[in-house]
Amino acid sequence: MLRAIAPGVHVHESEFLMSNTVVVEGDIGVLLIDPGITTGELEDLGRDLQDLGKPVVAGFSTHPDWDHVLWHESFGDVPRLGTAECAASIAELRSHDDWPAMIAEGLPPEYADEIPMALLGRITGLAEGTAQIPWDGPTVRILEHRAHAPGHAALLIEGARVLVAGDMLSDILMPFLDLDAPHPIDDYLDALTMLEGQADAVETVVPGHGAVGGSEHFRTRIQLDRAYVERMRDVLDTADPRVSPGAPLEWLPDVHRWQVQRLTERGVIGER
Numbered sequence: 087m088l089r090a091i092a093p094g095v096h097v098h099e100s101e102f103l104m105s106n107t108v109v110v111e112g113d114i115g116v117l118l119i120d121p122g123i124t125t126g127e128l129e130d131l132g133r134d135l136q137d138l139g140k141p142v143v144a145g146f147s148t149h150p151d152w153d154h155v156l157w158h159e160s161f162g163d164v165p166r167l168g169t170a171e172c173a174a175s176i177a178e179l180r181s182h183d184d185w186p187a188m189i190a191e192g193l194p195p196e197y198a199d200e201i202p203m204a205l206l207g208r209i210t211g212l213a214e215g216t217a218q219i220p221w222d223g224p225t226v227r228i229l230e231h232r233a234h235a236p237g238h239a240a241l242l243i244e245g246a247r248v249l250v251a252g253d254m255l256s257d258i259l260m261p262f263l264d265l266d267a268p269h270p271i272d273d274y275l276d277a278l279t280m281l282e283g284q285a286d287a288v289e290t291v292v293p294g295h296g297a298v299g300g301s302e303h304f305r306t307r308i309q310l311d312r313a314y315v316e317r318m319r320d321v322l323d324t325a326d327p328r329v330s331p332g333a334p335l336e337w338l339p340d341v342h343r344w345q346v347q348r349l350t351e352r353g354v355i356g357e358r
């Protein structure tokens with residue numbers, strides 16, 4: 087089901103990890119951001135778009151993780167865009183003969199059979215430094231940075247004042263750092279500062295996973311995410327409710343400990 091969150095902007099929430107698809111209405115059709123997740127949900131979304139009466143004219147993936155590069159034939163064969171680095175990253179993965187198996191390894195078992203692989207990851211990279219999505223619709227600015235994943239981009243739908251955060255600024259997930267990046271901590275903090283710089287332009291924030299928030303949530307989530315990363319950097323325990331005992335997602339504290347362990351092993355942060 088599509089839910090309007092701002093003029094000309096709708097969200098579809100999937101069952102898996104509260105994944106958000108964003109639909110932006112343009113002049114002749116819609117821009118589809120990170121459509122997901124299961125075949126049934128994508129078919130539902132296709133029907134909702136039909137009811138809206140506008141075809142899909144473009145897609146955008148905020149980053150190259152499997153749950154953000156899905157597609158369904160009912161959306162049509164239109165340009166599916168991402169940053170140059172996002173496209174290069176998923177193209178590299180797809181260059182392996184056994185890429186479907188490589189992706190299948192990381193899928194949540196309870197959804198694995200329902201996730202459509204056929205059109206996964208066919209992303210066209212925009213030229214480096216492209217400032218806005220090229221399409222017939224409202225201005226959507228691309229805020230590329232290096233937190234979470236290669237080529238990760240947040241999008242600012244200017245007129246509607248909506249920030250699509252990709253896998254950042256979630257109320258249910260703490261920051262997932264790109265553990266293989268040369269500077270995962272600095273990258274994340276830099277990205278938060280960059281997003282914070284947009285605060286006056288943001289009335290609504292849509293995380294890749296979790297609840298849509300208002301401008302006050304945008305600000306508090308930046309603070310919470312920054313505190314999480316800074317305490318990790320400073321080798322301090324965290325009081326982040328998303329990874330503390332009683333966390334809403336019971337497996338998340340384990341991911342937190344694993345992040346700490348990997349960064350410690352790499353020498354990115356000091357020993358505990």
Ligand SMILES: [Zn+2]
Pocket residue numbers: 151153154253294295
């Ligand atoms: Zn995600």
